[in-house]
Amino acid sequence: MWRVGILTCSDKGSRGEREDRSGDEIRRMVSRMDGEVIRYEVVADDLDIIREKLVQMADEDQLDLIVTTGGTGLSPRDVTPEATRAVIHREVPGIAEAMRVATLKKTPYAMLSRAVAGTRNTTLIFNVPGSPKAVRECLDVVMDVLPHALETLSGRYGDHE
Template identity: 75%
Template sequence: MWRVGILTVSDKGSRGEREDKSGEEIRRLVLRMDGEAVCREIVPDEREEIENALVRMADNKGMDLILTTGGTGLAPRDVTPEATRSVIHREVPGIAEGMRLYSLKKTKFAMLSRAVAGTRGNTLILNLPGSPKAVRECLEAVMEVLPHALETLQGRFGEHESQSNL
């Protein structure tokens, strides 16, 4: 079972003024990929707090996968992608590109997403939008490849299996 951390980035959520519906949607969806949300945090849209939470979840709590929700748009306080880039070791642009491509089939506004995906050690970090509907759509786009990505990242493959869909 994959250990999943959920980081909700929301000023109102961190003050208890808004229910964390997106974080709950992520928790529900990761069960489909044999994941368990073992760590959930809500932080305000503050770059340093986002960075600290990502490092804590990856390095101290040993999450296999961290899914963030919120802060990926164009608003002045949307800094989740910048915080993520500052803590990852390697970017995995295809994951974020795949989510945007999938979402563009549903809404033109998907092109405004600045979501980032990357690795920190053996942890995969993926930014998701802030609404439950967008979270669901973006995870649908990548859910099938996440287990393979995690297995590869953690060295669980000896030889690469033939991937007929590649």
């Protein structure tokens, strides 16, 4: 069982003005890979708060995977990628690149995503956009490789066979 955190970054969601359907979609999809959501939070689009929550989830909660949703676009309040870059130790660019390439076939707006992915100690962290449809399309791209990534990151799988 993989320990998963969901961090929804949304000003309206944090004020209770919008239901978080994207977080629900992440929860549904990670259950397919034997992921159990241990921590779920909705926070404002605030760089310091997002950084703090990511560090807390990775270091204190020792989650295997953190998926953020929202804050990946071009709005001045969209700071999730910057917060993620500030806390990761190593980037894993292929995850975000693969999501952009695949979803670009469905919508030209995919090229506007600034999502990033990386690791902090043994936690994989990556960003997906804030709509349930985009969450589903992005996670469909990476879902099959996530267990291998988490096994490798946790030391359960080392040598390539």
